[in-house]
Structure formats: C-alpha cells, structure tokens
Amino acid sequence: MRVVVIGAGIMGAACALALAERGAEVVVVDRVGVAGETSSRCEGNLLVSDKAPGPEADLAIASNAMWRDLAERLDADRPAGQPATEFEAKGGIVVAFAGGEAALERFADAQRATGIRAEAMDAAALAIAEPFLSPEVARAIRYPDDAQVQPSNATQALLATALRHGARLVIAEVTGGLGRPGRLAGVRTTAGPIAADVVVDCAGPWSGEVAARLGARLDIRPRRGVILVTTPMPQRVFHKVYDSDYVGAVGSGDAALQTSTVVESTPGGTVLIGSSRERVGFDERTGVAPAAAMAAKAVRLFPFLEHTTLLRSYFGFRPYAPDHLPVIGPDPEVAGLVHATGHEGAGIGLAPATAELVAHAVLGTPTALDPRPFLPSRRGLRETA
Amino acid sequence: MRHVAILGGGPAGLAAAQGALAAGARVSLIDEGDRLGGQFWRHHERLTDPRLQHAWHRFERLRGALAGGGAQVLVGASVWSAEASVDGVRLRAVVGDADGDGRSAIDVDADAVVVATGAHDLALPVPGWTLPGVTTAGAAQALAKRDGVAVGRRTVVSGSGPFLLPVAHSLALVGSHVVGVHETSRMPALAGGWLPRPWELAGKAGEFVGYVGALARHRIPYRTGSAVVRVLGRDRVEGVVVARLDADWRPMPGTEREVACDAVALGHGFTPRLEAALALGCAIDGDHRGRFVAVDDAQRTSVAGVFAAGEVTGIGGADAALAEGAVAGFVAAGGALDDPRLRGPVAARRRTHAFATRLERAHGIRPGWTSWLDDDTIVCRCEAVTRRAVAERADVPLRAMRLATRAGLGPCQGRTCGRAVEAIVAESGGAAASVGFDRRPVLAPVRIGELAALADTDPRT
Ligand SMILES: Cc1cc2nc3c(=O)[nH]c(=O)nc-3n(C[C@H](O)[C@H](O)[C@H](O)COP(=O)(O)OP(=O)(O)OC[C@H]3O[C@@H](n4cnc5c(N)ncnc54)[C@H](O)[C@@H]3O)c2cc1C
Numbered sequence: 099m100r101v102v103v104i105g106a107g108i109m110g111a112a113c114a115l116a117l118a119e120r121g122a123e124v125v126v127v128d129r130v131g132v133a134g135e136t137s138s139r140c141e142g143n144l145l146v147s148d149k150a151p152g153p154e155a156d157l158a159i160a161s162n163a164m165w166r167d168l169a170e171r172l173d174a175d176r177p178a179g180q181p182a183t184e185f186e187a188k189g190g191i192v193v194a195f196a197g198g199e200a201a202l203e204r205f206a207d208a209q210r211a212t213g214i215r216a217e218a219m220d221a222a223a224l225a226i227a228e229p230f231l232s233p234e235v236a237r238a239i240r241y242p243d244d245a246q247v248q249p250s251n252a253t254q255a256l257l258a259t260a261l262r263h264g265a266r267l268v269i270a271e272v273t274g275g276l277g278r279p280g281r282l283a284g285v286r287t288t289a290g291p292i293a294a295d296v297v298v299d300c301a302g303p304w305s306g307e308v309a310a311r312l313g314a315r316l317d318i319r320p321r322r323g324v325i326l327v328t329t330p331m332p333q334r335v336f337h338k339v340y341d342s343d344y345v346g347a348v349g350s351g352d353a354a355l356q357t358s359t360v361v362e363s364t365p366g367g368t369v370l371i372g373s374s375r376e377r378v379g380f381d382e383r384t385g386v387a388p389a390a391a392m393a394a395k396a397v398r399l400f401p402f403l404e405h406t407t408l409l410r411s412y413f414g415f416r417p418y419a420p421d422h423l424p425v426i427g428p429d430p431e432v433a434g435l436v437h438a439t440g441h442e443g444a445g446i447g448l449a450p451a452t453a454e455l456v457a458h459a460v461l462g463t464p465t466a467l468d469p470r471p472f473l474p475s476r477r478g479l480r481e482t483a
Numbered sequence: 484m485r486h487v488a489i490l491g492g493g494p495a496g497l498a499a500a501q502g503a504l505a506a507g508a509r510v511s512l513i514d515e516g517d518r519l520g521g522q523f524w525r526h527h528e529r530l531t532d533p534r535l536q537h538a539w540h541r542f543e544r545l546r547g548a549l550a551g552g553g554a555q556v557l558v559g560a561s562v563w564s565a566e567a568s569v570d571g572v573r574l575r576a577v578v579g580d581a582d583g584d585g586r587s588a589i590d591v592d593a594d595a596v597v598v599a600t601g602a603h604d605l606a607l608p609v610p611g612w613t614l615p616g617v618t619t620a621g622a623a624q625a626l627a628k629r630d631g632v633a634v635g636r637r638t639v640v641s642g643s644g645p646f647l648l649p650v651a652h653s654l655a656l657v658g659s660h661v662v663g664v665h666e667t668s669r670m671p672a673l674a675g676g677w678l679p680r681p682w683e684l685a686g687k688a689g690e691f692v693g694y695v696g697a698l699a700r701h702r703i704p705y706r707t708g709s710a711v712v713r714v715l716g717r718d719r720v721e722g723v724v725v726a727r728l729d730a731d732w733r734p735m736p737g738t739e740r741e742v743a744c745d746a747v748a749l750g751h752g753f754t755p756r757l758e759a760a761l762a763l764g765c766a767i768d769g770d771h772r773g774r775f776v777a778v779d780d781a782q783r784t785s786v787a788g789v790f791a792a793g794e795v796t797g798i799g800g801a802d803a804a805l806a807e808g809a810v811a812g813f814v815a816a817g818g819a820l821d822d823p824r825l826r827g828p829v830a831a832r833r834r835t836h837a838f839a840t841r842l843e844r845a846h847g848i849r850p851g852w853t854s855w856l857d858d859d860t861i862v863c864r865c866e867a868v869t870r871r872a873v874a875e876r877a878d879v880p881l882r883a884m885r886l887a888t889r890a891g892l893g894p895c896q897g898r899t900c901g902r903a904v905e906a907i908v909a910e911s912g913g914a915a916a917s918v919g920f921d922r923r924p925v926l927a928p929v930r931i932g933e934l935a936a937l938a939d940t941d942p943r944t
C-alpha cells in the first residue's frame with residue numbers, strides 16, 4: 099500500500115509514523131519541510147482540562163495517554179541531531195475569579211463523569227502549588243493529566259522516526275490530483291507526480307484549499323492566535339494556570355477577538371502567555387490589541403507579571419471546521435482521499451489518536467477509538483466549502 | 484497640516500526631519516538613544532573629543548533646523564510597536580530606562596512615517612570570540628567616541644569595509660596601541676570596487692585617503708586579504724591568529740601567525756534594523772548576504788505612507804543617509820521629487836548609491852568565512868548554540884531549526900547571530916533563507932504591565 103501524506107506538521111508527521119510502522123510505503127509531501135507552519139507556531143499543551151464532555155474529550159483522553167508512551171519511545175532511541183520532545187506532565191490548574199466559581203464547578207463535575215481527573219483545591223493547597231497567584235482567585239481545580247511537549251521538536255522527532263521506518267519526505271507543493279474524477283490515484287506536485295493508493299490531507303489550515311485542488315470539498319478555515327513570551331526570570335509559575343474563561347472561548351465561532359489566558363513557565367525561564375482567537379483569515383498584521391488583552395488577563399492572574407518584560411510574540415493559524423470538531427476519515431465524495439485536519443487549538447494533543455484513526459481508515463488496522471463523530475461525511479463540512 | 488513621524492535620529496532621520504519641515508509638515512522625531520545623532524554622531528555632551536567627530540557642523544545645523552521648525556523631539560524613547568493602516572501610522576514608544584521606575588508611554592499618530600532605524604554593526608563569529616576583550620568595532624568606536632575610553636591597550640581591528648579605518652583612528656586617539664587593521668577583502672576586490680570610477684566616490688574617497696594617512700601617522704599597519712581567524716586566551720584575550728585569505732575569505736593554509744594583544748574589535752559590515760519596516764509591512768529585497776527595505780527613487784516603500792532612508796535601505800555611509808533622509812522627509816510631507824529644493828539631495832543620492840554598490844562589491848561578505856569556524860565554535864551567544872548544532876538541523880525550515888537548536892531565541896532575538904546562523908544553514912545545504920531572523924514583532928522591550936494598560940484605555944482594542 100502506497101500512501102502520500104500531504105503536510106509535515108504534527109498531523110502529517112504522526113500519521114506518517116503510524117502508517118509506516120504498520121507497513122505502508124509512505125511519502126510525505128510538504129512545501130516548506132517539517133514543522134514549518136502551525137506546529138511551530140503554537141503551544142504544546144496536551145490538555146484534557148479544557149474539554150467539555152463529548153467526542154473530542156474522549157479523543158483527548160485517549161490521545162493524552164498515548165502521548166506518554168509515544169514521547170518516551172521517540173526520546174529513547176534518539177540519534178544525534180534529533181530534538182527531544184520535551185514531554186512534561188506538569189499538570190494544570192484552572193482558576194475562577196469571584197462570580198465564576200459555580201460555572202467552573204459544574205464544568206468539572208461534568209468532566210469527572212467522562213473520566214477526566216479534576217481535583218478541587220483548597221486555599222492552602224493552592225498557596226503551596228502556586229504561591230504567586232492572585233489572592234483574588236476564588237476557586238481552583240487541578241487537572242493532573244494536563245501535560246505538554248515542545249510541539250516543533252515533537253513534530254521533528256515524529257517525522258525523523260517515520261523516516262527511519264522507511265517513509266520519504268519530498269519538499270514540494272501539491273498542486274492537484276492524479277486519477278479520474280471521484281477517484282484519486284496520487285498527487286501532482288511542483289516536483290512531479292507521485293502515484294499513491296491513498297492520499298492523506300494533513301495540510302492544517304490549508305487543508306480546505308488542498309482538498310479543492312484534489313477535487314474535494316472541505317470547509318476548513320484559519321483562526322489566528324497570538325502568544326507572548328517574556329524575558330527569562332526566576333521561576334514563579336509552576337503549573338499551567340488557566341483562567342476558566344478559557345472554556346468559553348474554545349467552542350465559540352465568534353469572529354471578534356477573544357482571549358483566554360494560559361500562563362506557564364518554560365525550562366528556559368521565560369513565561370509563556372497564551373492565547374487569543376480571531377477569525378481574520380490569514381492576516382499576519384496582529385496589531386497590539388490581542389497582546390494587550392492577554393497581558394491584562396495574565397496580570398490579573400499573576401500580578402508580578404506587570405513588571406516583567408515582553409521578549410517576543412508570535413502567532414499561528416488554527417485549522418478549524420464550522421462545527422469545531424476535528425475532521426478525520428475518508429472523503430465522502432473522492433475515493434482514495436482521507437482527511438486529518440480541523441483540530442483547531444488541540445492538534446498537538448490530538449495527534450497520536452488521530453494517527454491511529456487514520457491508520458484504521460487507510461489500512462483497516464484495529465482501533466478502540468470511535469471514528470464516527472469525526473467523519474468528513476457529517477453535515478456542514480461541504481455545503482459552505 | 485500633514486504630520487510626519489520620523490523613527491530614528493541618526494543622519495537619515497535628522498535629514499528627513501529637516502526635509503519634512505521644509506515641505507511644511509508637522510514633525511515628530513523619535514529615537515531610543517539619550518541624544519540625537521545616531522551611530523555617526525554618537526557623542527557625550529561633555530566628554531566627546533571634537534577630533535573624533537566628522538562633519539559636526541552638519542549635525543549642529545540639523546539640530547538647529549529641528550529646533551527652529553518646532554519639531555517634537557523624543558529621545559530616550561524606544562518604539563516597540565509600529566502599525567500602518569488606511570488611517571495612517573501609529574508608533575508606540577516607552578520613555579525611560581527598561582529596568583527603572585517612572586517609565587511613560589507615548590503614542591505618535593501620523594499621516595506618514597520615515598523609517599530611519601539604521602543598522603547594527605555585524606561581527607562574524609571567530610573561534611574564541613566569546614572571550615572578554617573581544618568587542619564589535621561599533622562598540623569599540625562608541626566607547627571611544629562617547630566616553631573617551633579605549634577597549635584595550637593593544638588592540639587588533641579585523642573585519643571589512645572602510646568603517647574599520649575610523650574605528651582604528653578613534654582607538655588610536657583615545658590611547659590604544661592599534662597593532663594592526665586586517666581588512667578581509669583582498670586588493671583586487673578593493674581595486675575592483677573602489678578604483679574604476681573614482682569620481683563617484685568624491686568626498687568618500689577623500690575621507691578614505693585621509694584615514695589611510697591618519698593610520699600611517701599613528702604607524703598602524705593596514706593589511707588587506709587578511710583576517711583574525713582565531714582569538715587566543717584562557718580567561719580573556721591574550722592574542723589572535725591572523726591569516727591570509729583567498730578571494731572567498733577562506734584562510735590560506737600555512738599563512739597563520741600569532742599576534743599578541745589584549746583587545747580585538749571585529750566589524751564585518753552592518754545588519755540593517757529591519758524590524759520596524761517589517762512590522763509596517765514593507766517589502767524587503769535581498770538575502771542573508773544583505774537584506775534591505777525596498778524603496779523607489781523617492782524613498783517610498785511598498786506600503787503607502789511609509790518611507791525609509793539610511794542604512795535600512797542599503798549600506799552607503801552617512802552621506803548617503805543624509806541625502807536619502809532629505810528626499811524621504813520632503814516627499815513624506817507631500818513635497819514633489821522634482822521640487823527645485825530637492826535638487827541637491829537627489830543628486831547626492833544618485834552619487835552615494837553608486838558608492839554603496841562599490842562598497843558591496845569590495846567588502847561584501849564572502850561565503851568562505853565559515854571555514855575559519857570550529858564545529859564547536861559558539862555562533863549564537865545568548866543560547867550558546869554551536870556551529871555543529873545549527874548545521875545538524877540545517878535541513879529543516881528556519882523556524883523549526885530555531886526551536887530545535889534555540890539559535891536566536893535569547894535576549895538579542897538573533898540581532899547578533901542571525902546572519903551568521905543563516906550563512907551556516909545556507910552552507911550546509913539548508914532551505915533558502917527568508918526574512919525569518921529579521922521579523923521581531925516586539926520592536927523593543929516593553930513591560931507586560933505597559934501592554935496591559937492599553938487593553939483598558941485604547942479605543943482601538
Ligand atoms: C496560537 C496557537 C496556540 C496553540 N496551542 C495549542 C496547544 O497548546 N495544544 C495543542 O494541542 N494545539 C495547539 N494549537 C493548535 C495546533 O497548533 C494545530 O492544531 C496543529 O499544529 C495543526 O497541525 P497540522 O499538522 O494540522 O498543521 P500544520 O502544522 O500547519 O501543517 C500543515 C502543513 O501542510 C503544508 N501544506 C499546506 N498546503 C500544502 C500544499 N498545497 N502542498 C504541500 N504542503 C502543504 C504546510 O506547509 C504545513 O507544513 C495552537 C495553535 C495556535 C495557532
């Protein structure tokens with residue numbers, strides 16, 4: 099079985115590895131190379147804390163568990179020059195200010211019913227866990243399973259491992275499909291045609307455009323996010339700390355600027371403040387509005403941040419579907435085309451489980467995961483594309 | 484009345500301010516330095532030795548024009564954000580010491596902006612260059628010009644370009660024994676660059692000859708096709724290895740010799756400060772060997788209302804910066820390029836552009852320099868990243884390479900190492916370089932609290 103994977107972001111890299119390990123002959127095609135786009139312009143949170151009960155939460159719980167073994171495996175037989183995944187299970191703390199306690203508690207209760215570990219913290223425990231947190235915080239819940247990787251390095255590690263399993267990387271742009279209408283037999287690229295039994299579309303925020311080039315319809319759009327990085331300092335943030343308004347922003351389709359605050363420190367001593375959500379197409383001029391709003395919320399969580407200095411900021415475009423659910427599985431109209439996209443702000447976390455579902459779709463290998471909620475045949479993905 | 488903002492108070496910015504005033508605009512000029520003058524007229528009100536300054540009268544005239552024209556002059560003000568929109572341009576600055584109290588925020592809204600942010604001087608890595616006692620030529624010059632202090636008792640100057648000469652001269656004037664000036668380019672390149680049409684060099688050639696004369700008076704040897712290829716010492720500089728180079732700047736085996744010294748000044752040209760222009764959306768020309776803001780004859784960039792002048796548009800020295808600034812400011816204010824009052828600057832601009840081309844031909848960085856590096860020579864000093872680490876990841880996109888190696892992610896954000904890292908990537912067969920290392924959305928350090936304050940007060944957010 100010969101498979102072309104379009105895109106060498108986290109999704110393409112994870113799929114390439116899963117397929118190559120299961121015996122497929124894999125060619126990864128990316129126009130810029132490995133981890134050149136969204137997967138190097140994000141945070142590497144592997145979260146369960148922000149997921150409301152539902153199919154994405156189930157996928158996230160499974161994927162979170164898979165990351166632990168995967169990261170260990172990628173790091174264990176790491177040749178010189180291959181970066182480490184920097185997997186760390188540091189856990190998250192979601193906090194609410196006065197007025198938000200009840201909503202947070204209801205949310206956590208619902209999550210516990212689906213199997214997410216969510217532990218209420220009393221004031222004393224919170225003061226020990228995060229001594230620099232604002233005293234105005236009224237409620238805190240700990241999510242011990244929240245973890246992280248360095249997303250760019252994890253993507254590079256996944257692809258390097260896939261290449262060692264026989265996959266090939268071609269740096270070229272996919273310009274169209276091979277085969278007859280309704281039946282894909284490979285791709286045309288700027289480096290020539292590549293024949294394949296199956297083509298997997300892992301083109302992130304561009305996967306709608308790639309689908310169109312392959313004769314399919316898929317509504318995937320970009321949602322811009324900005325992240326702030328401070329100059330290094332002695333560590334004063336010990337977990338991932340989120341304002342519980344995070345929960346509200348993820349599912350919303352509103353075009354206007356939204357921010358939900360995540361504050362954490364990195365091994366290098368910098369503090370990362372994420373992130374904003376705006377639907378502005380691929381506009382690269384971020385302006386200061388998102389940064390200002392995030393800074394204000396971060397200072398509310400950790401007042402000491404007021405006197406710290408911003409070192410840099412960066413932004414990326416989350417790939418999202420109109421119903422904010424990942425799109426994983428065979429295209430309903432074009433045979434030989436499988437999608438793995440639309441993971442919005444959770445693609446790093448969801449990559450291993452997505453790869454397993456893609457292997458299931460392409461090779462028929464078994465999976466305990468339920469593919470149905472993510473199938474591209476669901477309503478609302480083609481009508482607007 | 485049209486309001487023109489000028490970002491940068493070096494020769495280009497000062498001339499732009501004067502030009503904009505002459506064309507009848509209201510002018511605001513912003514510079515992060517404590518005093519106007521930029522790199523060229525870097526000075527200290529009391530300590531500066533007038534012999535160290537060139538064309539000082541010109542500076543005084545420009546300052547006078549600003550005062551006379553009622554320009555708003557903001558010094559000690561770092562612009563951290565620059566945005567262009569259909570409504571005009573907005574610059575946001577913070578005034579005051581980054582670590583001190585009493586900082587204040589200033590916004591400048593204008594109809595047009597002249598970006599005159601100049602260039603950093605560039606020092607290519609050399610094994611041993613992280614030892615105390617090694618500085619950039621620019622830093623050595625600044626120390627001499629502003630504070631009257633010499634970097635060392637016995638100094639070796641190495642690098643390329645005519646700017647090494649004033650650096651050596653300044654060092655000599657403040658009492659350092661300059662053991663030698665090693666010009667990396669060879670005589671044929673220099674002759675090819677400087678000699679065929681000497682009339683184009685007019686004033687510059689005179690200046691050059693003047694410096695060579697000054698070096699001779701101070702008995703400072705000037706060697707071409709020669710460079711410091713290693714710095715020696717245990718805890719600080721004790722000497723250097725100099726070698727002869729081929730036309731591509733590759734050291735020629737067997738020509739190495741040791742020279743004792745306690746300071747080294749390295750200057751391999753300049754890296755323009757492009758981040759403000761990039762934030763404003765301006766198109767950039769060139770590659771890692773030289774990348775500049777693209778401008779037309781009137782110094783217009785690709786973005787309406789945004790002009791650029793001086794070293795951000797090409798390395799041509801202070802005269803070029805002055806001519807370009809005068810044109811940019813005048814046109815930004817609504818003046819016409821063919822206005823008789825611009826005749827002088829337009830002619831000077833044409834002349835100095837030829838000089839810049841010549842400069843590049845004679846002194847442009849050649850790819851062979853990387854062969855004087857060891858595998859474990861540190862290239863990115865902030866994050867202690869070696870040449871080997873960069874070369875190992877050269878095959879991935881720049882962004883991924885930086886995240887994997889951490890090259891350019893430290894406090895200087897690649898300002899010092901960017902070009903060198905890109906050269907190593909290119910030499911190792913990596914993807915074509917992009918403006919990746921020059922894009923810094925945060926133009927200058929700003930506090931989280933200062934950002935947060937904008938969330939409440941700014942109607943645009
Ligand atoms: C600010 C921000 C913060 C985020 N934080 C998190 C987080 O904490 N945790 C988390 O799990 N997720 C997070 N995400 C989301 C995550 O980054 C994405 O879901 C994920 O990176 C998407 O990966 P991908 O492989 O689908 O896309 P990409 O990484 O964008 O890869 C797609 C690839 O396709 C290639 N391509 C496109 N078109 C073509 C073509 N025609 N031919 C060839 N190649 C093509 C591109 O070059 C690119 O390399 C965040 C996103 C943003 C923007």
Ligand SMILES: Cc1cc2nc3c(=O)[nH]c(=O)nc-3n(C[C@H](O)[C@H](O)[C@H](O)COP(=O)(O)OP(=O)(O)OC[C@H]3O[C@@H](n4cnc5c(N)ncnc54)[C@H](O)[C@@H]3O)c2cc1C
Pocket residue numbers: 490491492493494495496513514515516520521522523524537560561562563599600601602603604620621622624625646649650756759792793794795799800801802804926927
């Ligand atoms: C060591 C050295 C020696 C030199 N010797 C000579 C010589 O002998 N003869 C000669 O002709 N030329 C010489 N030059 C070159 C000369 O200095 C330049 O050609 C000239 O200064 C360029 O003018 P400019 O206005 O473009 O830039 P600059 O003089 O560099 O001015 C740019 C200004 O912009 C400001 N700025 C940048 N970004 C920001 C920001 N974000 N916020 C606020 N302010 C900002 C800086 O503070 C600076 O003052 C020398 C340069 C150096 C470094």
